[in-house]
């Protein structure tokens with residue numbers, strides 16, 4: 001099994017993650033808290049109360065986890081294509097796989113990465129939703145002191161299954177949308193690249209950026225539900241399950257609730273995925 005795809009997936013994911021984390025914090029807060037009037041309001045309040053550091057809350061764990069998550073995604077994607085089409089990454093420009101194969105490989109990568117991502121994503125969302133400034137004297141201490149304390153508290157209070165809260169919603173979010181992610185990327189690259197040639201860096205940047213936007217637009221409704229289920233019980237109501245969360249959110253806040261965070265998600269998706277695909281392709285080219 002070729003391992004370069006796993007390593008390239010890890011490095012490219014980490015670069016994209018640092019770039020996109022501030023957008024991600026604003027998105028999670030908009031999706032789970034009703035105290036903000038919009039992106040600008042949330043950005044200004046976060047900056048005023050918590051300084052620039054507020055935007056980077058919960059980032060250390062994703063940085064560690066991206067090694068597993070993005071390498072599983074890109075590694076499984078590429079190795080599934082290898083099984084389906086008997087072509088390596090480098091051979092695929094001369095013998096491009098069908099979009100059905102790309103979709104199936106993307107869904108397989110998405111499904112497996114969702115289970116690796118679930119505990120890390122839960123901890124990230126819990127930490128991002130702590131709005132207390134880090135170092136204020138005399139103020140109420142935040143519930144979680146950091147990622148390890150957060151993981152240990154969830155484990156103690158809810159057992160190992162607690163760490164997988166929202167995992168089902170995450171799997172439903174990621175399986176089809178990662179199929180869409182890789183199909184959009186391939187489709188856009190093929191539109192502007194002559195047969196048999198590698199796409200240029202600009203093509204990779206633009207195709208990666210738009211693949212990110214397309215997949216996140218389709219992922220946003222389940223992203224909202226996933227974040228709410230991960231926060232359930234902590235100052236928010238408990239849900240009986242995914243369907244209950246969907247129905248009660250829609251009843252109380254209207255259908256628009258499923259599109260909360262859509263703009264910020266898309267704004268974040270472009271640079272993150274442009275950089276992710278560019279560095280992924282570059283590294284594989286370098287090692288090829």
Ligand SMILES: CN(C)C(=N)NCCC[C@H](N)C(=O)O
Pocket residue numbers: 013016017173174177178181212215216219269272273276
């Ligand atoms: C719609 N979904 C779930 C995705 N496109 N996921 C792939 C993640 C790529 C990048 N790390 C990001 O966070 O955008």
